[in-house]
Amino acid sequence: MLIYATHAGGRYLPLAESFAVQPEGKRSFYMNITNHCNCACTFCLRQKKKMAEASTLWFHGAEPTVEELKAAIAGAPLDRAKELVFCGFGEPTMRLEVLLTLLAYAKSLAPALPTRLNTNGLANLEYGEDVTPRFEGILDTISISLNASNAQRYYELTRAKYGMESFDGMLDFAVRAKAHVPHVVLTIVDQVEGPEEIARCRELCEERGLTLRVRPYEAN
Ligand code: SF4
Secondary structure, three states: OOEEEEEOOOEEEEHHHHHHHOOOOOEEEEEOOOOOOOOOOOOOHHHOHHHHHHOOOOOOOOOOOHHHHHHHHHHOOHHHEEEEEEOOOOOHHHHHHHHHHHHHHHHHHOOOOOEEEEEOOOHHHHHOOOOHHHHOOOOOEEEEEOOOOOHHHHHHHHOOOOHHHHHHHHHHHHHHHOOOOOEEEEEEEOOOOOHHHHHHHHHHHHHOOOEEEEEOOOOO
16 A cells, blocks of 8 residues: 555555545545664664555555556645655665655645655654755655654664664754745654653753654554
8 A cells, every 4th residue: 555544443544444434524645665774773663564565555565666656646645635755564664765856746746735744753864964955845745753862762662773873863854844844843752762762852852942742552
């Protein structure tokens, strides 16, 4: 499933089914481009391999090509989308060139449609350079998983490929993104961390001029 919408009960539905179930109103369109990730978060459904493979968000065999993904965007009723979100069942920046191509393509088809990227914020570490300028003009919101208030806890939860450096790399990515993306939001899941840890995350974001959003836990 390349583009889907979310429904009550944590259900993911392909767009046609989504509009059949709920014909009225705009909704967020979610785009799934990869199952790969440079983290192995303890709470990620990808860790429960059997469940993940049974999901319609899991790509069996090859991942979709950029042409297939462009065709999915062109064929979607974009006039009925509230926003186009790149999130998927993996980390979208693992396919950075594809992601950038699709963001630009979506903007060319529907310039007023807001775009959002949900990311772990590790792309600068992954590519060894600052990639945030490449989002200029094609990305409206970047939502970065903060997960924790310190490097140790972050690493325990995410088991990120870059080890203890990952936390600072993610925060640096967030600060740099502010110069190129209108809305930069850091997120933490309410049930994973307690109120004290969430308060520390809030302070850390305030110090850097970043917005924190505490979001409810979704069992993927
Ligand atoms: S960053 Fe996202 S996709 Fe990657 S392991 Fe963590 S929760 Fe899963």
